[in-house]
Amino acid sequence: MAPFFLIVPLISFFLLLLTFFRTRRLHNLPPGPPCLPIIGNLHQLQQPFHRTFHTLSQTYGQIFSLRFGSRLVVVVSSSSAAQECFTRNDIVLANRPSFLLGKYISYNNTTVLNSSYGDHWRNLRRILSLEVLSSHRLNTFTELRRDEVMRMMQKLARDSTCGDGGYVKVELRLLFSEMTFNTVMRMVSGKRYYGEDCDVSEAEEARVFREIIKEIVMLGGANNPGDFIGLLRWFDFDGLVKRLKRLGKRTDAFLQGLIDEHRDGTKKCGNATTMIDHLLTQQQSQPEYYTDQIIKGLVLVMLLAGTDTSAITLEWAMSNLLNNQEVLKKEKHELDTYIGQDHRLVDEADISQLPYLQNIVYETLRLHPAAPLLLPHVSSEDCTIGEYNIPRNTIVLVNAWAINTDPKLWSDPTCFKPERFEKEGETNKLMTFGLGRRACPGTNLGQRTVGLTLALLIQCFEWKRTSEKEIDMTEAKGATVPKKVSLEAMCKMRQQLGNKDIL
Numbered sequence: 001m002a003p004f005f006l007i008v009p010l011i012s013f014f015l016l017l018l019t020f021f022r023t024r025r026l027h028n029l030p031p032g033p034p035c036l037p038i039i040g041n042l043h044q045l046q047q048p049f050h051r052t053f054h055t056l057s058q059t060y061g062q063i064f065s066l067r068f069g070s071r072l073v074v075v076v077s078s079s080s081a082a083q084e085c086f087t088r089n090d091i092v093l094a095n096r097p098s099f100l101l102g103k104y105i106s107y108n109n110t111t112v113l114n115s116s117y118g119d120h121w122r123n124l125r126r127i128l129s130l131e132v133l134s135s136h137r138l139n140t141f142t143e144l145r146r147d148e149v150m151r152m153m154q155k156l157a158r159d160s161t162c163g164d165g166g167y168v169k170v171e172l173r174l175l176f177s178e179m180t181f182n183t184v185m186r187m188v189s190g191k192r193y194y195g196e197d198c199d200v201s202e203a204e205e206a207r208v209f210r211e212i213i214k215e216i217v218m219l220g221g222a223n224n225p226g227d228f229i230g231l232l233r234w235f236d237f238d239g240l241v242k243r244l245k246r247l248g249k250r251t252d253a254f255l256q257g258l259i260d261e262h263r264d265g266t267k268k269c270g271n272a273t274t275m276i277d278h279l280l281t282q283q284q285s286q287p288e289y290y291t292d293q294i295i296k297g298l299v300l301v302m303l304l305a306g307t308d309t310s311a312i313t314l315e316w317a318m319s320n321l322l323n324n325q326e327v328l329k330k331e332k333h334e335l336d337t338y339i340g341q342d343h344r345l346v347d348e349a350d351i352s353q354l355p356y357l358q359n360i361v362y363e364t365l366r367l368h369p370a371a372p373l374l375l376p377h378v379s380s381e382d383c384t385i386g387e388y389n390i391p392r393n394t395i396v397l398v399n400a401w402a403i404n405t406d407p408k409l410w411s412d413p414t415c416f417k418p419e420r421f422e423k424e425g426e427t428n429k430l431m432t433f434g435l436g437r438r439a440c441p442g443t444n445l446g447q448r449t450v451g452l453t454l455a456l457l458i459q460c461f462e463w464k465r466t467s468e469k470e471i472d473m474t475e476a477k478g479a480t481v482p483k484k485v486s487l488e489a490m491c492k493m494r495q496q497l498g499n500k501d502i503l
Contacts, residue, residue, distance in 0.1 A: 040067025050372035069228030086436030104244035111297035167490035176311035359418035372401035
C-alpha cells in the first residue's frame, strides 16, 4: 500500500486533471482566477463577499467564474446580464442550490426561500403572497405596526426628557432590532417579547431564539467549505453539521411551540387574527397544503427575512442621514410642510405623499441592499448569460451591490444622494430585492416598516452625531451585512412637539 503522503498528491493531481478536462469540454465558460485542487477558489473568499467579488470583476469582467470546491460558480455584476438571468433564463435559474443550512434549518430545503422551482414552491409562494403578505393582510396589521413604532418613539421621548433638556445619547441598533422583532412576532403569533409589559420568561425565550436567528443568518453568509467539499461534509471536521443539527432542533421546538399555543383557541392582535391562526384555519379545510411543517417554514421565513433586514436598513438610513445633515434638514421640511408642525404625527398612509422620504429609503437600499448578493440560484439546464455558456448545475450569484453602485448606471455612485430618484425610471435600475419568479415577496412589508419608522424619527426628534467625526460606515460580516460599529446618536424632542403628542 502506498504511503499516505503519496496518496494525497495523487488524489490532488487526479482532481486537477478532472477539472482541466471538464473545463475544456465545457468551452466558453466565463473567465476567472486560477483555482487550487480540491478547494478551488475558496481560499480567496474574504468577507464581505460582495466587495471581494466586485474586486475580482475588475480583473475578470462583470461575468466571471469561480470554483467552490468541485462546484462551478458564476458571479454576475452587470445590470444587463442580471436582467437576462431573470427574463430569458428565469425558469432555468429558478432553482436554489442545496446547502447544509437549508437541510438542517429549513426542513430539508422545503421552505419558500430554499425549495427548488416546481409545484411545491408554487404552492408555498401562493400561500405567502395571498394568505400572509398580500396588501389586504398587511393592511389588517397597520395599527399593530404603528403601535410598535410608537412604543419605540415613547422610549426615545422618555430617555430624552431624563436629561437637562438638551441632547441625550441613544443606541439605536437595539431599539430597531427589538421593534422589528416585536412587529413580526405580533403579526405571526400575537406576542410581544420586548418591553415593559412582556412576560420575563417569554422575553428570555425570545432572547435565546433571536441569538439562534442571528447565528443562522451569520452561517448563511459564511463560507462553509462543507457545502462544496464532500470529505469535510462526510466527516464533519469543523463541526458544522453538529452545530446545524442543534440549531435546527431548537428552531423547530420554538416554532412548534407557537403553533401548539394557537391550536386550542384563536388569539388576536388588535382586530386582526394572527398569521398562525389564519393558517391553522386554512389547515382545517386543506390539511394537505397547510401542514404544521409548512406553517413553521412560513413563520421561519418571516422571522429570518423580515426582522433583521428592516432593522439593518433603518440603522444604515440613520447613519447616512447623520453624515448628510442637509438631507435630514430637507426631509424635515417635507414632513413639516405636508403634515404641519403642530398638526399630527405622520401615519403609514402618508408615506406615499412624501416623495423625498421614499427617495431616502431607495438610496439607502441602493447603497446597502438587505442581501447584497441576493439569494443563490442554480441552473437546471445548460444556458447562456451574455456571451458565455453556463452548464447545468452551476451556482449563479448576482452582485446586487455592485450593480447598485455601477458608475455606468449611476452618477457619483458611492455618494448618498436621494435626489437621484427624482428622475423618472431610476427606481427601475435598483437590484435590491431581486427580479423574476424568485424576487423577494416581502418588499411591501419592509418598505412600510422602514418608511413609517424613519418618518416618525425625523418628525419627532432633533438628531446629531455624538462627535464631529463622521459615522463609521464599515460593514460587518454576514448575509445581510450590518454596520460593524453599532450606531449611537444624540437626540432630543423637537420643540414643535410636546411630550403629549408622543407619550
